[in-house]
Amino acid sequence: MGKPGKLALPSHESTIGKFLTQSGTFKDGDLLVNKDGLRIVSQSEEGEAPPIEPLDHNQLSLDDLDAIKVIGKGSSGIVQLVRHKWTGQFFALKVIQLNIQENIRRQIAQELKISLSTQCQYVVACCQCFYVNGVISIVLEYMDxxxxxxxxxxxxxxxxxxxxxxxxxxxxxx
Structure with a gap:
């Protein structure tokens, strides 16, 4: 009898690799997210999309957020209560590992696009989004x-x- 074969699972890189640019930006259609933030690129723009500019001093950065506690868990990640180091303002931080199912990844991309396009007082505001090392972090208005x-x-x-x-x-x- 031969040895039982090992089950080969796709690596994280192969799972998400097709959604990453060479610079390490997560790309889904016209949605671009990296360590500097998120933006939508018009389909009509020619050639390679220009890089996302680093944040200015008035914008959020992941480094400026201190985790307080986990306030929610879902199928694709967790939600943490975080506080901005300099202003003391609270936010909800949705943290999603992107080595997840294709349909969940697409749902997240769609959610981000809707958040960017919807400015409605009845919808939780998406303040910023980042992609770093296989993790999407979405900074949301905190609803206590x-x-x-x-x-x-x-x-x-x-x-x-x-x-x-x-x-x-x-x-x-x-």
Missing amino acids: GGSLSDFLKTVKTIPEPYLAAICKQASDMW
Whole structure:
């Protein structure tokens, strides 16, 4: 009898490699994310996309955020409460390992594109996004009241007038 064969799993590099540029920028269609931040490049722009410029002094940097605690977990990563070192402002930091399933990676890219294009008071604001060493970090507005699903765990049901207001706000976004 021969030795049992080993199961060869795709490496992290082969899983995500097709989405990385030579400079180490994560690219999904017109979405570009690297250590300096995120931007959308128009499909009509010719040739190689110009690099994302480093952040100016008024913008967020991952190095300026201190982790306080984990406040959520999902299928693609965790959410941490973080505090900006210089201003004391709180943010939610969604941390996602990109050696994940293709459909989840696409969902994350779509979420980022929607966050950039939607300026709605009823949607959690995406403040910045970074890609460093296989990890996407999304800096979000911190909502200290929690999510709608957290709220439902507490109240069990939402009275119809409140539900109507939530539905109206959601429909106003589209």
